[in-house]
Amino acid sequence: MAAGLGVRAVLSGDVAKYAGDALYTVLVYALVVLVAPGVRPVRAALGAAGVSWAVELFQATGLPDAWGRHSGLVHLVLGSTFHPPDLFWYLVGAAGAALPHRALLRRTRRSCGTAVSGAAD
Secondary structure, three states: OHHHHHHHHHOOHHHHHHHHHHHHHHHHHHHHHHHOOOOOHHHHHHHHHHHHHHHHHHHOOOHHHHHHOOOHHHHHHHOOOOOOHHHHHHHHHHHHHHHHHHHHHHHHHHHHHHHHHHHHO
C-alpha cells in the first residue's frame, strides 16, 4: 500500500496511475500468500488478478464511487470509476509478484535439496 501511494506521490499522470494499479495487485497477491502460504505462484497470481478485476468491474456499478465519497479507506480499497486499461495493469502486477515468488521457491527447494543430500552423505 505504501509503495502504491509513494509512486503516486513521486510520479504523476498515467505512469503513476498504472504503477499504482499494478502495485494494488501486488498487495492483493501478498494477502493471498499470507492467507494461503503454500499457494503456488500461478494460482496466487490468478487469485490476485481475479480479485483486482472483480473490484474494477464492481466500479462500473457506481457504488464504490458513492461509498468512497464518505470514506477515504473505501476509496483506497475499492477505487472509484471503471477504467478498462486498469485490467491489463492488474495482470502486470500479478505477473510481477509471481516471478520473484517462483524464483524464491526454486531457490529454497535447491537449498533444501543440497542440505538434505549433504546430511545423508
